[in-house]
Amino acid sequence: MTGHERTGVGLLAGVARGVVELLSVARSAAFRLPYPTSLQLALDRLVLAGLMQGHPVPSGVPELLSWCREREPTGWPLTLPTGFLTAGTRLIHPAAGEPTRTCAELASLGPDGVLEQEAESLLDGLADACGTVDRFAVCRDFLISRPVILRYDPMELLQPGVAQIWRLVKELYASVPDRFPADGLVHRCTGCLLLAKPRTAEGPWCEGGCTLDQRELEPSHQPEQTLVLPLALRLFLALPGRTERTVRSRLTEQARLLPFGLGAHRITGQDGKLRVFQVHDRIQPVPAALRAAEIASRLGGPLDIVVPDRLVARPGYRQGFDRALPVGAQVRLLSTSEFIAPRHISRPRRNHA
Numbered sequence: 001m002t003g004h005e006r007t008g009v010g011l012l013a014g015v016a017r018g019v020v021e022l023l024s025v026a027r028s029a030a031f032r033l034p035y036p037t038s039l040q041l042a043l044d045r046l047v048l049a050g051l052m053q054g055h056p057v058p059s060g061v062p063e064l065l066s067w068c069r070e071r072e073p074t075g076w077p078l079t080l081p082t083g084f085l086t087a088g089t090r091l092i093h094p095a096a097g098e099p100t101r102t103c104a105e106l107a108s109l110g111p112d113g114v115l116e117q118e119a120e121s122l123l124d125g126l127a128d129a130c131g132t133v134d135r136f137a138v139c140r141d142f143l144i145s146r147p148v149i150l151r152y153d154p155m156e157l158l159q160p161g162v163a164q165i166w167r168l169v170k171e172l173y174a175s176v177p178d179r180f181p182a183d184g185l186v187h188r189c190t191g192c193l194l195l196a197k198p199r200t201a202e203g204p205w206c207e208g209g210c211t212l213d214q215r216e217l218e219p220s221h222q223p224e225q226t227l228v229l230p231l232a233l234r235l236f237l238a239l240p241g242r243t244e245r246t247v248r249s250r251l252t253e254q255a256r257l258l259p260f261g262l263g264a265h266r267i268t269g270q271d272g273k274l275r276v277f278q279v280h281d282r283i284q285p286v287p288a289a290l291r292a293a294e295i296a297s298r299l300g301g302p303l304d305i306v307v308p309d310r311l312v313a314r315p316g317y318r319q320g321f322d323r324a325l326p327v328g329a330q331v332r333l334l335s336t337s338e339f340i341a342p343r344h345i346s347r348p349r350r351n352h353a
């Protein structure tokens with residue numbers, strides 16, 4: 001990555017963090033002024049970069065937000081590495097008005113990343129509160145299976161067996177942001193289990209990006225009884241968590257949870273060596289590879305990144321991921337099928353060292 005490209009990526013990540021901060025405020029738009037400092041700062045930096053290069057720039061935050069909805073970042077006045085983002089991507093979903101998964105992934109990039117890091121920090125706190133890895137594993141699975149509690153039912157959550165878990169995780173839940181309920185209804189997607197909007201200009205939308213054949217939308221008439229995990233845990237824990245549970249259930253030996261970051265797992269490979277894997281579900285292969293390299297570096301050893309088959313099947317996903325891995329990164333990308341297949345160790349780890 002050249003210096004200009006690094007600056008461009010930094011600028012774009014700054015805008016993404018500003019968008020996330022703006023839309024993370026649960027209150028209605030009327031109470032949201034002024035704009036978050038992070039968004040103002042990102043705008044200033046983008047304008048300066050554009051003016052220095054003689055390119056058109058957004059006139060203010062509202063126009064920058066229009067750009068986030070209407071223009072892909074490759075058309076902005078910043079230099080990005082070739083193939084840094086997939087074609088046609090936006091930071092704000094044009095119809096749903098919500099930050100896209102691309103936006104969330106960009107906001108987590110680099111030393112100033114916020115969203116994935118927030119999820120890691122919340123899970124760190126939970127692991128501390130749990131005291132033992134086994135109890136943490138149970139609580140983490142609870143969060144994965146219930147990112148959105150459509151109807152809070154104290155009778156269910158205070159049952160013996162669940163009550164102890166609920167006591168440890170309940171602080172992580174909050175009421176549903178008030179831009180989600182529409183006509184007195186709030187919706188959850190049966191595919192990704194995340195929040196959904198049944199009517200947008202482009203039809204139904206859900207946070208996990210499920211296709212119509214993968215899901216239905218489940219309504220609740222009592223939005224005040226709906227509890228949701230923060231966006232960070234919805235996208236970076238619960239969304240890949242569905243795939244992680246499939247992977248774990250199909251391994252021949254039990255994977256051991258490491259209370260590290262979002263949670264990694266350790267198993268013994270066919271060669272008898274310990275292997276660590278983390279399951280990801282990220283739409284942008286290049287930012288995903290950069291984050292994976294950071295995680296492997298913190299872990300201090302080789303890391304397998306396991307992703308849903310449908311992601312690896314996307315044209316250019318694997319190539320983009322592998323190409324973006326920094327020199328020496330001890331990371332290997334595997335689809336779920338490759339990872340659980342008996343011969344999965346045949347794919348060489350990409351390691352330029």
Ligand SMILES: [Zn+2]
Nearest residue numbers: 189192206210
């Ligand atoms: Zn969904």
